[in-house]
Amino acid sequence: MSEETTNTPIEGSETGETREALVRGSRRVLRGQVTSDKMEKTIVVTVTSLKQHPLYGRTMRRSKKFKAHDENNECGTGDTVDIMETRPISKEKSWRLVRVIEKAK
Template sequence: MPKRILQGTVVSSANDKTVTVNVERRFTHPLLKKTVRRTKKYRAHDSDNKCQVGDIVSIEECAPISKNKRWTVVAE
């Protein structure tokens, strides 16, 4: 089964080797028939501390690294 890859914006890089990525998804509301935006934050592993706040990155699903980290940064 392929690993999921999401794209989002880095909103925090305060922790060592960890970035917080805000991922936005858009869908049509079933009743209102209106496009709705939902965001979710993911913690991702950034081994080289390259990412800065505001960067657009791709993250890939991986095995758990810590309590909250289940994603790794693939590309900036």
């Protein structure tokens, strides 16, 4: 089982994203908005998805909150971010910040 985990920057990526984030294929990556950054090295990210009602077929908006690890405290409330599933860091925190897509105005 040879898995390539190099930390070389991806060509054409202006954010300096490393190849390690792309090689880990089985980990989910979600995009959401930061709703809280009041904890040290932790952010709360709200991920919104569209689900169809099983009986009536109406499309409903569902949202779920995830606690994610933000090592450098670089996120603020309102930022759009990508988070990736990782090993459990604490009781409720098993996601980590991959990158900040857009800063809040």
